[in-house]
Each structure stands twice: as C-alpha cells, then as structure tokens.
Amino acid sequence: MMGFQTSNQERLFYSFNLEDHVPKNHLLRGIDQYLDLGDLRQHLSEFYSHTGRPSIDPELMIRMLVIGYSFGIRSERRLCEEVHLNLAYRWFCKLGLEDAVPDHSTFSKNRHGRFRESGAFRHLFESVLQRCMSEGLVRGEGFATDASIIKADAQRMQSIPGEEAMNWTHSEDAPRAVREYLDALEETNDPSFIPKFVSTTDPSATWTGATGGPAFFAYCTNYLIDLKAGIIVDVEASAVNKAAEVDATRAMIDRVEEKFDIKPERLVGDTNYGSAAMLNWLVDEKQIEPHVPVCDKSERKDGTFSRSDFQWDEQADEYRCPEGHALRSNWRPFKKPRKRITNEDTIIYRSSQLDCAACPKKDRCCPNTEFRKIARSIHENARDVARQINLTPEYQQSRSERKKVEMLFAHLKRILKLDKLRLRGHSGAQDEFLLAATAQNLRRMAKWLTPAAQEASVVPA
Numbered sequence: 518m519m520g521f522q523t524s525n526q527e528r529l530f531y532s533f534n535l536e537d538h539v540p541k542n543h544l545l546r547g548i549d550q551y552l553d554l555g556d557l558r559q560h561l562s563e564f565y566s567h568t569g570r571p572s573i574d575p576e577l578m579i580r581m582l583v584i585g586y587s588f589g590i591r592s593e594r595r596l597c598e599e600v601h602l603n604l605a606y607r608w609f610c611k612l613g614l615e616d617a618v619p620d621h622s623t624f625s626k627n628r629h630g631r632f633r634e635s636g637a638f639r640h641l642f643e644s645v646l647q648r649c650m651s652e653g654l655v656r657g658e659g660f661a662t663d664a665s666i667i668k669a670d671a672q673r674m675q676s677i678p679g680e681e682a683m684n685w686t687h688s689e690d691a692p693r694a695v696r697e698y699l700d701a702l703e704e705t706n707d708p709s710f711i712p713k714f715v716s717t718t719d720p721s722a723t724w725t726g727a728t729g730g731p732a733f734f735a736y737c738t739n740y741l742i743d744l745k746a747g748i749i750v751d752v753e754a755s756a757v758n759k760a761a762e763v764d765a766t767r768a769m770i771d772r773v774e775e776k777f778d779i780k781p782e783r784l785v786g787d788t789n790y791g792s793a794a795m796l797n798w799l800v801d802e803k804q805i806e807p808h809v810p811v812c813d814k815s816e817r818k819d820g821t822f823s824r825s826d827f828q829w830d831e832q833a834d835e836y837r838c839p840e841g842h843a844l845r846s847n848w849r850p851f852k853k854p855r856k857r858i859t860n861e862d863t864i865i866y867r868s869s870q871l872d873c874a875a876c877p878k879k880d881r882c883c884p885n886t887e888f889r890k891i892a893r894s895i896h897e898n899a900r901d902v903a904r905q906i907n908l909t910p911e912y913q914q915s916r917s918e919r920k921k922v923e924m925l926f927a928h929l930k931r932i933l934k935l936d937k938l939r940l941r942g943h944s945g946a947q948d949e950f951l952l953a954a955t956a957q958n959l960r961r962m963a964k965w966l967t968p969a970a971q972e973a974s975v976v977p978a
C-alpha cells in the first residue's frame with residue numbers, strides 16, 4: 518500500500534539532541550577531536566575592547582572558517598547559510614538548534630579586522646601543527662618544498678601599465694591592498710623592476726603567463742611539508758617568480774627551526790630550488806642535504822668540451838683541460854688586487870693563448886676563440902655536494918616523495934576549491950593560504966588517526 522507522510526510541522530515541542538544526529542564517522546567529528554581553541558581567547562584579548570556590545574565569539578568565527586576551508590565553501594554568505602541549515606555544522610560550531618548564526622557582513626568585518634591584526638590565523642595554524650607533532654605525525658627528518666600558482670581576485674580590465682603604477686603616492690583614502698603594495702615597494706626599494714601590468718584593485722598580485730595559457734594576476738602559495746605523513750609545517754604567500762619562491766622557502770625553514778626547534782636533514786625540491794645561492798645556503802649555512810636537481814647550463818650540446826671534461830684542482834685554484842694545461846683566474850699578480858667575482862657570482866678561469874694555439878684538440882674545445890674560458894660559481898662546492906647526492910638511490914626515493922606536496926596542491930584546488938582567491942592584498946592571500954593549510958592538516962590528522970572519519974556525503978560547492 519502506498520503510504521502517506523504523517524508528520525506535523527506545526528508541533529511546538531520536540532525532544533531533540535543534536536549530538537544524536539551527527540553520524541559517528543562524520544569528518545567533522547574527527548576534526549573536532551584535534552582542534553583545540555583553548556588559548557584563542559587569551560591570544561585575542563588585547564584586540565577586543567572591554568566595554569561596549571559583545572562581539573561574535575572568536576571560537577565560533579574560527580570554527581565556521583574551519584568548516585568553510587575544509588569543505589570548499591568559498592563564499593562567506595553561503596557559509597553562514599550552510600551553518601544555519603546543516604546540523605553537523607551547527608554541532609561543530611557548538612550552536613544549539615535555535616541559536617543565531619552571525620550575519621555574513623558582521624562575519625566578514627570581524628574576520629578582516631581583529632583576526633588579521635592579531636595574527637590569529639598563524640596562531641591557529643601553529644597550534645594545529647603542534648598537535649600534529651604531539652600525535653607523532655611529524656618526524657622532522659625530511660622536508661619537501663614547492664609552490665603553486667593561485668589566481669588573484671583581480672581582472673586585466675582593472676589594471677594599468679607598470680610604469681604608471683610607479684608614480685602612485687601614499688594616500689590615506691587608498692584601499693588597503695594598494696597601501697600594502699606601496700609599503701612593500703618602499704621596503705624592497707628596487708626601481709629596476711617594473712612589472713608589465715599592475716592591478717588597480719590588488720597591486721601586489723603578479724601578472725603572469727607561467728601556466729602557458731593567457732596571462733592573469735596571481736599569487737603563489739609555498740608549502741613546506743614533512744615527508745612522514747605529508748603534514749604542512751609552514752606556508753607562505755609570495756609573488757609568482759622563482760626568486761620569491763626561494764626566499765619563501767628560506768623564510769619557512771628558518772621559522773620552523775626558530776618556533777619548533779626542527780631542522781630537517783634533507784630538503785626535497787624541484788629545479789627552482791637548485792640555484793647556486795640556494796644550494797650554498799642549504800649546504801654551508803644550514804647543513805641540510807639538498808635533494809634538488811642542480812641548475813647547470815655548462816653542458817654543451819655542439820660536440821665541444823663541456824665543463825665536466827675539465828678537472829678542478831681545489832688546492833691550486835685552477836682547472837686542468839683534457840690536454841693537461843691549466844686554466845687560471847689570475848695568470849699574473851697585479852699591484853692593486855682585482856675583484857675577480859662577476860655580477861653573476863662567478864669567477865672566470867682562462868687557458869693560456871700559447872697553449873691553445875699549439876693544441877691538437879682546439880677544434881673540439883674553443884674553435885671560435887683564441888683561448889678557453891670557464892665560469893665557476895663561487896658556490897660551486899655546494900653544487901658539487903648536490904651533484905653527488907643526485908647520483909644516490911636516496912635521491913631517487915626523494916624524487917618520488919616530492920609528489921606528496923604536489924598532491925596537496927591538487928587537493929587544495931580540486932577538493933577545497935581554492936583555485937582563486939577571494940581576499941585581496943598580500944595579507945589577504947596569506948590569510949587564505951594559512952586557513953587552507955590548517956584545514957588540510959586537520960583533515961589529514963582526522964583521517965590518519967581516526968580511520969572511521971569519512972568525507973561528508975554532500976560536499977557543498
């Protein structure tokens with residue numbers, strides 16, 4: 518017999534316990550187990566006035582943001598609606614059935630005001646990371662680093678050529694993103710670099726065509742992860758260029774060492790991190806093994822001798838060519854010592870013109886010049902250390918482990934839907950990247966340590 522629904526929606530009194538209506542294996546139960554916001558109030562206390570109307574509970578704000586970033590709810594308006602309607606979200610936010618959910622504009626104002634000024638998002642990220650460490654998910658033996666491009670909330674239509682932006686001056690009325698950009702410009706003070714386009718809505722975003730398609734404005738999110746369980750140990754927003762990505766990695770390694778007293782034995786990265794200066798910093802300053810491909814443009818493909826065909830003699834400070842003759846950087850002493858280091862941080866070693874003139878191998882060595890030149894990086898010893906590591910089986914293992922950080926970026930974009938930023942300015946990008954990394958660590962912890970924790974069956978867009 519076909520049945521009829523008999524419920525009565527006008528009933529006034531219910532016996533209802535929210536706890537009973539959240540599945541035991543819901544991912545939020547796992548996340549809740551490892552999210553400790555006990556000291557958040559204390560951290561924020563000096564940023565709140567002691568008089569006036571009470572604000573939204575900061576713990577409620579953070580719990581709502583954790584839901585938003587864990588389940589890919591990118592709109593604040595949508596997040597407030599979802600928390601209002603979804604029982605599991607209400608339970609996680611510690612709201613009763615009849616408790617009010619903050620209005621999206623109040624939510625937004627609080628999020629961008631006190632939370633940013635107080636560094637609450639970094640505090641949250643670090644407290645979650647600390648929990649990952651105490652649960653044994655971080656070993657500290659090997660770290661991997663990489664960067665991924667995320668589109669900024671900026672359009673080509675609202676941009677001007679870089680030279681025009683150089684004439685901007687400080688103004689109190691300028692939007693926050695513009696003031697941030699001008700401050701950063703003053704700090705770096707590099708008049709030689711003029712970008713092609715500058716966005717008028719988010720000037721700190723980089724105009725880039727690095728992905729191969731049409732160019733757009735973007736930031737990079739830089740991750741430093743521990744290789745044991747893929748926990749993100751630090752995250753940093755940067756401009757989209759190799760130098761900024763390398764600087765971000767250095768800053769992250771220093772910060773993790775300073776805050777948690779952890780320095781890895783090896784760092785795994787791609788060619789972007791294989792510059793001579795970076796390798797020198799890793800090997801000589803930090804004593805970290807670089808499991809990184811070496812940027813090497815010395816191999817020749819035209820059949821003439823490459824630099825690897827010349828023998829380096831450290832004690833004599835010279836190369837020996839395949840014919841056994843010396844290549845030196847100073848053939849004769851000068852009264853005034855000369856600066857031997859070029860602008861590219863190299864020293865030029867030259868063969869003797871007399872040796873080369875009589876050489877039977879000249880056609881295979883320097884067919885178009887009278888003598889042979891070799892540029893040696895001042896950081897060549899560090900590059901040699903990396904080259905030796907590149908030949909070991911451990912390096913092959915590191916290469917496959919590098920995929921862990923790439924998988925985190927794929928998860929960030931496809932599952933957490935962070936393929937485009939909603940907040941502007943460098944600090945907006947930093948806030949979003951910190952919250953997304955916090956959500957990824959919480960999800961990882963919940964899934965590793967409570968295997969019953971499942972993805973919510975319906976993941977809102």
Ligand code: SF4
Pocket residue numbers: 838839840841842868872873874876877878879882883888889
């Ligand atoms: S050309 Fe000069 S540098 Fe090259 S192998 Fe001959 S002697 Fe050595």
